[in-house]
Amino acid sequence: xxxxxxxxxxxxxxxxxxxxxxAVRDVSFDVRPGEVVSLIxxxxxxxxxxxxxxxxxxxxxxxxxxxxxxxxxxxxxxxxKNYYRQVQGVFQDPFSSYNxxxxxxxxFWMVKDQFFGRVPDRQWQEKxxxxxxxxxxxxxxxLNKYPHQLSGGQLQRMLIARAxxxxxxxxxxxxxxxxxxxxxxxDVLNLLADLKARGxxxxxxxxxxALGNYISTKTVILRKGVAVEMGATGKVFADPxxxxxxxxxxxxxxxxxxxxxxxxxxxxxxxxxxxxxxYHEKFPGKCGEPPxxxxxxxxxxxxxxxxxxxxxxxxxxxxxxxxxx
Amino acid sequence: xxLRVDNLRVYYRTLRGDVKALDGVTFRLEDGEIMGLAGExxxxxxxxxxxxxxxDSRMRYVEGTVELDGKQLPIDDQEEMNNFxxxxxxxxxxxxxxxxxxxxxxxxxxxxxLESRGFGYRTILxxxxxxxxxxxxxxxxxxxxxxxxxxxxxxxxxxxxxxLLNPSLLIADEVTSALDVSTQKAVAETLVEFRDREFVKxxxxxxxxxxxxxxxxxxxxxxxxxxxAEKAATEVIVNAPRHPYTQLLISSLPEVGVRYADKQLTGxxxxxxxxxxxPVGCRFRxxxxxxFDKCVEEPPFxxxxxxxxxACWKAY
Amino acid sequence: xxxxxxxxxxxxPDQTGAPAGPTAGxxxxxxxVESAAGVGxxxxxxxxxxxxxxxxxxLRNAKVVxxxxxxLLFVLFGAIGPLFTDxxxxxxxxxxxxxxxxxxxxxxxTSLGQDVFTQMAYGVRASFYVGIGAALVAGLxxxxxxxxxxxxxxxxxxLLMAFTNIxxxxxxxxxxxxxxxxxxxxxxxxxxxxxxxxxxxxxxxAVRAQTFSLRNRDFVDLxxxxxxxxxxxIRREIAPNMASYLVMVFVLLFAGAVLLAVLLDxxxxxxxxxxxxxxxxxxxxxxxxxxxxxxWWFIPPGxxxxxxxxxxxxxxxxxxxxxxPKLREM
Numbered sequence: 017x018x019x020x021x022x023x024x025x026x027x028x029x030x031x032x033x034x035x036x037x038x039a040v041r042d043v044s045f046d047v048r049p050g051e052v053v054s055l056i057x058x059x060x061x062x063x064x065x066x067x068x069x070x071x072x073x074x075x076x077x078x079x080x081x082x083x084x085x086x087x088x089x090x091x092x093x094x095x096x097k098n099y100y101r102q103v104q105g106v107f108q109d110p111f112s113s114y115n116x117x118x119x120x121x122x123x124f125w126m127v128k129d130q131f132f133g134r135v136p137d138r139q140w141q142e143k144x145x146x147x148x149x150x151x152x153x154x155x156x157x158x159l160n161k162y163p164h165q166l167s168g169g170q171l172q173r174m175l176i177a178r179a180x181x182x183x184x185x186x187x188x189x190x191x192x193x194x195x196x197x198x199x200x201x202x203d204v205l206n207l208l209a210d211l212k213a214r215g216x217x218x219x220x221x222x223x224x225x226a227l228g229n230y231i232s233t234k235t236v237i238l239r240k241g242v243a244v245e246m247g248a249t250g251k252v253f254a255d256p257x258x259x260x261x262x263x264x265x266x267x268x269x270x271x272x273x274x275x276x277x278x279x280x281x282x283x284x285x286x287x288x289x290x291x292x293x294x295y296h297e298k299f300p301g302k303c304g305e306p307p308x309x310x311x312x313x314x315x316x317x318x319x320x321x322x323x324x325x326x327x328x329x330x331x332x333x334x335x336x337x338x339x340x341x
Numbered sequence: 342x343x344l345r346v347d348n349l350r351v352y353y354r355t356l357r358g359d360v361k362a363l364d365g366v367t368f369r370l371e372d373g374e375i376m377g378l379a380g381e382x383x384x385x386x387x388x389x390x391x392x393x394x395x396x397d398s399r400m401r402y403v404e405g406t407v408e409l410d411g412k413q414l415p416i417d418d419q420e421e422m423n424n425f426x427x428x429x430x431x432x433x434x435x436x437x438x439x440x441x442x443x444x445x446x447x448x449x450x451x452x453x454x455l456e457s458r459g460f461g462y463r464t465i466l467x468x469x470x471x472x473x474x475x476x477x478x479x480x481x482x483x484x485x486x487x488x489x490x491x492x493x494x495x496x497x498x499x500x501x502x503x504x505l506l507n508p509s510l511l512i513a514d515e516v517t518s519a520l521d522v523s524t525q526k527a528v529a530e531t532l533v534e535f536r537d538r539e540f541v542k543x544x545x546x547x548x549x550x551x552x553x554x555x556x557x558x559x560x561x562x563x564x565x566x567x568x569x570a571e572k573a574a575t576e577v578i579v580n581a582p583r584h585p586y587t588q589l590l591i592s593s594l595p596e597v598g599v600r601y602a603d604k605q606l607t608g609x610x611x612x613x614x615x616x617x618x619x620p621v622g623c624r625f626r627x628x629x630x631x632x633f634d635k636c637v638e639e640p641p642f643x644x645x646x647x648x649x650x651x652a653c654w655k656a657y
Numbered sequence: 658x659x660x661x662x663x664x665x666x667x668x669x670p671d672q673t674g675a676p677a678g679p680t681a682g683x684x685x686x687x688x689x690v691e692s693a694a695g696v697g698x699x700x701x702x703x704x705x706x707x708x709x710x711x712x713x714x715x716l717r718n719a720k721v722v723x724x725x726x727x728x729l730l731f732v733l734f735g736a737i738g739p740l741f742t743d744x745x746x747x748x749x750x751x752x753x754x755x756x757x758x759x760x761x762x763x764x765x766x767t768s769l770g771q772d773v774f775t776q777m778a779y780g781v782r783a784s785f786y787v788g789i790g791a792a793l794v795a796g797l798x799x800x801x802x803x804x805x806x807x808x809x810x811x812x813x814x815x816l817l818m819a820f821t822n823i824x825x826x827x828x829x830x831x832x833x834x835x836x837x838x839x840x841x842x843x844x845x846x847x848x849x850x851x852x853x854x855x856x857x858x859x860x861x862x863a864v865r866a867q868t869f870s871l872r873n874r875d876f877v878d879l880x881x882x883x884x885x886x887x888x889x890x891i892r893r894e895i896a897p898n899m900a901s902y903l904v905m906v907f908v909l910l911f912a913g914a915v916l917l918a919v920l921l922d923x924x925x926x927x928x929x930x931x932x933x934x935x936x937x938x939x940x941x942x943x944x945x946x947x948x949x950x951x952x953w954w955f956i957p958p959g960x961x962x963x964x965x966x967x968x969x970x971x972x973x974x975x976x977x978x979x980x981x982p983k984l985r986e987m
Contacts, residue, residue, distance in 0.1 A: 035514035058521035073878055096882040105882055112875040115894055123879065130884040167612060175879075197381040198549065202593045204603060223522065226552075230595040230606075267526040269552040271596050275526065286535060 017215055018047040018070065018103075018186050021077035021315070022139070025065050025241075035274050039065045041241045042079075047186060054206065054228035054249070056264075057238035060336040062220045065225040065241075070219060071105045083186075101131060104179035108191035113212040114163035120171065121159050123178050127245035131182060147177040149206065169200035176207065187211070190221040205231055207310045225268050227255050237261050246315060247322035254339065255283070257294060257324045295326040344370035344510055344543060349405030353393045359401065360616045361495050362388040364567040366405070367642060368650070370543050372512075372604050375488050375536055377554025377575070378547045380564035381590075383613055386547045387435070387563070390512045393545075394432045395422040410509055418462040422504050427458060431541075435515045438495035438654070441487040448483030451502060458506075471538070485602040493524030500531055504540045515544045515548060529557050547603065551594065555579055562649070566624040569642045571656075573649035583645065583656035631655050661915060674802025720975025727968035731774065732947070737779030744814055746779040746932040755951050769945040774930050777957050783933040784915050784965060785848045791914035792852025792907050804891050806861065821876035825858040833926055843929045850923065852914050860906055867902060871895050874894025901980035902944065905973050912969035919962055934958040 025040035042061040047053045055063040061297035068074040069083060072088060081088040085101065091099050107113050114120055118145045126142050128135060135143075145155045151173040158170055166174075172192055179187055189208065193201040208218055209231045222228050228235055228249070237245045237260070245258040256262045266279050273281075291302050298316040301308060303326050351484055352359040354399045357457040363385045370376055371375040391397045393407060395416050402417040409429060415421035434440070451469070452462035468481040477602045487495060496516060504511060513532060517525040535541055548554055554561055555575055562572040563586065569582040582588050589609045614620050618626065622637040629636070633653045642652040651657070690784035701758050742763075744751045750764040750770035759765070806817040840847065871877065872895065879892050896903070904976065921927055922935025923942075941947070941955035 058523070063672065071878075071882060079702050100882055100884055105878075107875045107878065109875060115876045115898065117897055117900075123883075126880065126883045126885065172622055198551075199381065199593055200607040202595065202606045203610075205595070209605075225522075226595045240401060264522060267523040268557045269526070269529075269550070271552045271555055271591070275530075277554055327620075 017049055017084060017218070017318045019080075019082045020046065020066070020070075021080045022081065023066070023069065023081060025069060025074065026075045026077045031122075033275045041067070043236075043238070043241075043243050044079075044314065045175050045236050045243070045246060046219040048217055049185065049215045049217055049277065050212055051234060052058075052212050052232040053234045053236065054219050054220045054222060054232035055236050055238060056222060056225055056228045057263075058223055060240060061238040062241035062293055063223075063238050064190055064285075066238075067190045067219060068104065069219045069276070071103065071188055072099070073105075097130070098150060101182050102184055103186045103188070104182060104190045105188040106172065106175045106179060106189065109186045109195055110165060110168045110175065113175060114171065116163055117160075120163045120166060120174060123174070124181065127178060127181055128209050143181060144177075148174070150180065151177045151204070153177070167200070168196050170203065172196065173207070174195050176211075180211075184216070186217045186219065188219045188221070191223070192222070193227070194222070195246075225253075225265065243315060244298055245318075245323065251319065251322045255322075257318055257322075259327055293327045301326075343372055344407075345408040346370075346393075347408075348408045349389070349392065349407065350403035351388055351405075351599050352403055353388075354401050355545075355617075358617055359369070361619055362400075362504070362567055362616055363618070364616075366569055368569065368572055370545070372542055373536065373578045375533065375546060375558045376386045376549070376572075377558035377561040378564065379549065379554060379590075380570075381549060381613065383566070383616070384564040385473060385567040386564050387514060388567075388630055390432065390514050390545060391434075392416060393510070393512060394426055394430050395419055395619060396432065396434070402439075414591070419612040429508050430510045430512070431503045431506075433499055433503050433514060433516050435518075437499045437516070438487075438492060438504075438519070441495065442498070443487055445485055446470050446486055447498065450482070451505075452563075454502070454511050455505075469505060472505070473498075475538075476495075476501060478641045487606045492520055494513055494535075495504070496520060496524070497531060500528070500535070507540055507618055509542045510526065511535070513544065513546045516546075517548070517550070517553060520527070521595060523589050524583075525553065529553060533557050538618060540608060552592070563590070566619065567616055569650075569652055570625070570648075571651045571653075577649055583598050583649075584653045585631050585655065586625050589630075631650075659968070667669045678811055682942075684891060685743075698886075715976070717977045718975045718979050719737045720971050721979060722975075724968040724970075724972030724975060728972070731965055731968075735778055735782035735785055738745070738781070739750075742772060742775045742778075744772040745776045746776045748775075754981055755949070755954075756808070757951075758953050760784060764957055765909060765951070766861070767940065767954055768946075770953075773937075773953055773957065776937055777934075777961065780934040780937055780958060781961055781965075782927070783931055784918065785846055786845050787852065787918045788915040788965075790846065790849030791852040791856060791918075792910035794850055795856035795860060795910050795914070796903075796907050799906075800858035800896075803861040803864025804895065806890055807865035808872050808887065808895065810869075814865075818865075818925050819852045821858045824855070827855070830857050830924075833921065843861070844982070845928050845931060845933075848918060848928055852917050852921075855914060856910060856917070860910065863902075864899070865905065867899050868895055871898055905976050905980075907975045908969055908976065912966040915962065934962050 021044050023040060024038070027037040027039060029035050030115050043066060044063070045053060055066060057063045065074060069076050070088070071090070076089050084097065088099065100211070114123065121144070124140075128140050128319060132140065144159075148155045148158065153170060153173055158174060163171060174189070175192075187208075193204050196204065205227065206236055208220070213216055213232070213235075215337050220228065220232055231251045233247075235247065235249045237252065239260050245252055245256065245261045252261065253265070256265055262282050266275070266282050268278075269275070272276060294314040299312055301312075315325050318324045324333050346369075347367050349363060350361075350573055351363040352361050366385075368387060378389065380386045380436065381571060386481075387497075388400070392402070393414070393416065395402075395418075398419065407414040407416050414425060414430070433482070441447070441647055445453075445546075455462050455465060467481075473480050473482065478501075480492060482494070482498065483515065487498075489557055491500065502515070517528055519529060532544065532546065536544055546554055546558060551561070559576050560572060560574050561578040563570045563578065563582075563584065565586050571578065571582060571587045573582075578587060579591060589607075593606055593608050595606060609628055614624055622639050623632070624630070626632045628635045633654075638654075640652045642655050644650045645657055671766045706772075713803075715914040739746075748771060752766040752770055752771050753764060754761075754770045755768050756762060758955055762772050762774065764777060766772060767776075780954070800889075802817050802821065805815040806821075836851065868891075877890060877894055882959050887891070918927075918933065919935035922933045925939065927936045929935055935958075937958040941958075942949075943950070944954075946952075946954040
C-alpha cells in the first residue's frame with residue numbers, strides 16, 4: 017500500500033547552502049493494510065522527517081514514496097487532496113495541533129469544508145458524534161470547548177477521530193503519546209491496535225522501544241538517518257543483531273529487570289565488536305566505507321524478514337564511552 | 342542524617358482561590374537513600390520538591406515541618422532558606438540544562454555562583470575537575486559555552502555543579518526526561534555513583550518514568566492528587582504494591598517483551614480531581630475499582646509493614 | 658476494547674492552559690495547578706471565552722483605559738472644537754496680535770491675529786487624519802510583506818527582505834524633498850501616504866518573525882493536511898493568532914506617524930493649505946514666540962503632541978499586559 021524506495025532527504029546548510037546535511041539516507045520499507053510499522057530512533061535519527069515526507073509536509077530529495085503505486089511527490093492540487101483523504105497524520109504535541117484561539121472541534125469542520133462540502137451540517141454532526149464515541153469520548157464533554165479546557169488525551173483522541181472521519185487507510189502517528197500521562201497512554205495505544213485490526217496501516221514513529229514492541233508488526237530501527245536493523249518486531253526484539261540495536265535495547269529501563277540483567281541477557285559485555293559484519297558477508301566492500309556499487313541494497317538479509325546494516329553504520333566512536341569510571 | 346517531613350501543606354495562590362497542590366505529606370528519608378518520587382502530572386511531586394527548597398514564590402506555605410539532619414529547615418522563609426540552599430539542600434530543576442546562562446563560559450558561571458555563596462573558585466577547582474573527570478567530561482568544558490555541549494553533557498554538567506558543595510539532600514526533578522535512552526542510562530547511573538561516593542547523602546529523584554527509578558532507587562514513593570498513596574522499597578512497589586492506584590499504574594506500563602496480542606494492558610479511566618476543591622475522603626475514590634463506602638473518609642498514610650506505608654482502607 | 662469513560666471534563670493534568678499560547682513539555686505541577694484552577698464545564702465556574710476574557714482585562718487595565726480616554730478626548734476636541742468658535746483657522750485679525758488668552762480667544766492669538774484655539778482644533782484633526790491614514794498604509798503594506806515572507810520563506814523571503822532593507826535605509830528627507838519638488842501639490846492625504854510608505858519596514862520584519870514561529874506550529878501542518886491553501890492558512894490560521902500583536906502594531910504606527918508628521922511640518926514640508934500642530938510650532942518659532950514669551954502659541958500644540966503620542970504609547974504598554982497574561986500582576 018505505502019512503499020518507500022531508497023528515500024533520501026538532504027538539507028543544504030551553511031552560507032549559500034554550501035554544506036549538506038543528510039537527514040535520511042537510503043531508507044526503504046513498506047506498510048501493508050493492517051500493519052503497524054514502528055520507526056524507532058533517538059533524536060536526530062530522521063524518523064520524524066520520514067513521517068513528514070510521507071505526509072508531503074517535507075519534500076523528498078531522492079528516491080520514491082509510492083502509495084498504491086503512484087509516486088507521492090508528483091501529486092498536486094486535487095490529486096494531493098485526494099491523497100489526504102487516504103493518508104493523515106497525528107503529531108506529538110496535542111496542544112500545538114490546535115489553533116489556540118478557536119474551539120477544538122473546529123478541526124472537524126475544517127475537514128468538512130475541504131472534503132465534504134455538500135454534506136448537510138446536521139449529518140456531519142452525527143458523523144462527528146459517532147467518531148467520538150468510537151474513540152471512547154463523550155461528545156457532550158469535548159465539543160464546544162477550547163483546547164486549553166481539554167486534556168492531552170482527549171485532544172489526541174479527537175485528532176485520531178478527525179483522521180478517521182476521512183476514511184483513511186494510512187495513519188502517521190508521530191510520537192503521539194509521549195506527552196500523555198501513563199494512564200492515558202495505554203488507552204490511546206490500544207486504540208491504535210484496534211484500528212490496525214480494522215485494516216488501517218499505521219506508521220508509528222517513536223523513541224520508546226517498549227511502545228514499539230507493544231503494538232507493531234514491523235520495526236525499523238533508525239540511527240542518524242540510516243536504517244540499521246529492520247524486520248518483524250518479534251525477531252528484531254528477540255534477537256537484535258546490529259550493535260546499535262543491542263545497545264539501545266540494553267539502555268531501555270525495564271520494569272522488572274535491572275540494567276545489569278538486561279546487559280547479561282543481551283551479552284552486551286562480550287565486547288562490542290566481534291569483528292563480524294553480517295552485511296559485508298553478503299555484499300562486497302569495507303566496513304565504514306561507502307559501497308562502490310551505489311545500487312547495492314542498504315540492508316542485508318540475516319533471516320527471513322530480518323535485515324541488518326553494516327556494523328560500522330553511523331557508528332560514533334566518541335559516544336561509545338558513556339559512563340566513566 | 343536524614344530527612345523528616347511532617348504534615349507538609351503547600352498551596353498555590355491563584356485568582357480563583359487556593360489550589361491544594363500538596364495537602365498533608367509525611368515521610369522519612371534515611372541517610373544514603375535514593376527515593377524515587379513518582380506520579381502523574383498534577384500529583385504534587387514537583388510542588389513537594391520545590392517546597393523543600395522554597396524555590397517558587399507563588400507557593401503559600403500553610404503548615405508542616407521539614408527537618409534535615411536534625412535541623413529545622415525554614416521552608417516558610419525565602420530569605421532564611423538561602424543559607425541552606427545549595428550547601429545543604431540542592432535541587433536540579435526541570436529543564437536545568439537549558440537554564441544555563443548562554444552567554445557565559447561555564448567556568449565563569451560556576452565561579453560567579455561559588456563566589457556569591459562565599460566560596461573561592463580557585464580552592465574548589467581541583468575538586469571540580471576531579472568530578473568532571475568522574476562523569477566523563479574533560480575539564481576543557483569549563484572553557485566552553487553551554488551551547489557547545491550536547492544534552493547529555495549538559496545534564497552531567499548540571500549534576501556536577503549542583504553537588505559541588507556536597508549537600509545533604511539532592512532533589513533531581515525530571516533530570517532524564519529530555520534525553521535519549523542511552524544518555525538517560527548514563528545520567529541515572531551517575532546519580533547513583535554520586536551517592537556511592539558520598540557527594541550527596543540522600544536523593545529524591547522526581548520522575549514520571551517508574552521503570553527508570555526502578556533501576557536506581559532504593560525506595561519509591563507514589564503520589565496522587567497532592568497526597569501520598571504509597572511508599573515502599575523499590576521491589577515491593579513494583580512487584581507487590583498494595584494501593585489500587587499503584588497497582589493500576591504498574592500494570593499500565595508497556596514493557597519490552599509484552600505485546601498487545603499476548604496481553605492487553607489497560608489504563609486508568611477518568612482524570613485526576615481538580616485541586617481547587619478536592620473531593621472529600623480518598624482522592625482516588627472516583628477512579629478506583631475497589632472503592633467502597635468507607636472511602637468517603639480519608640485513609641491515613643500508615644505503615645503496614647517495615648518500610649512500607651500505604652493510604653488505603655483496603656490495603657491495611 | 659475496554660470502555661473508556663471520561664467522567665469529568667476538567668482540563669487534564671497534562672499541560673498548561675495559558676491563553677498566550679500553550680507550551681510543550683512535561684507539565685510542572687504549578688502549571689497543572691493553573692489549569693486545574695482554570696475552567697472546566699463540570700465546575701461551577703462558567704467557562705470564560707477567550708475574547709471576552711481579553712475585553713474583561715482590557716477594561717480593567719488602568720493604562721489602557723487612561724490612554725484611550727486621553728485619545729478620545731482629543732478626538733472629540735478635534736471633531737467638535739471648531740464648533741465653539743466662529744473663526745477660521747487662518748482667518749486673520751480676529752483678535753489683537755499676539756494677544757494672551759482671554760474670553761474671546763481662549764488660547765490667545767498669533768502675530769497675525771489668528772485664533773490659536775481654532776488652529777489647535779484643526780491641527781489636532783489633521784494629526785489624527787495623518788496618524789490613522791499613515792498607520793493604515795504602513796500597516797497593510799508591512800503585514801502583507803511580512804506574512805508572505807514569513808510563511809513562504811526561501812527565495813521569496815530573501816527578495817522581500819532585501820526590498821525591505823532598501824526601504825529601511827532610504828534617506829527619508831532627501832526623498833521627501835525630491836517628492837515635494839516633483840509633486841508640488843501637498844495635501845494631508847499625500848502626507849499620510851508618504852509617511853506610510855516609509856514606516857512599514859519594521860512592521861514587515863516583526864510580522865515576518867511572528868509568522869515564522871507560528872508557521873512551524875503543528876496546527877498549520879494540520880491545516881495543510883486538511884487541504885487548506887497557503888493564502889487561506891495565513892488568513893485563517895496565522896493572522897488571527899497575531900491579532901493582539903497587530904493591534905499593538907497599529908497603535909505604535911499611529912504614534913510614530915503623528916510624530917513624523919510634526920517633524921515634516923516643522924521643517925516646512927507640511928501640507929500647504931491646512932493647519933497642523935507642527936505647522937503651528939513652526940510659525941511660532943518663525944515669529945520668535947519663544948523669545949517674546951507668547952507661550953499660548955507654542956505650548957498648547959507641543960503639549961497636545963506629547964499628550965497624544967504619550968497616550969498612544971501608554972495604551973500600547975497596557976495592551977501588552979492585557980494580551981500577555983504573564984505580565985499581569987498576580
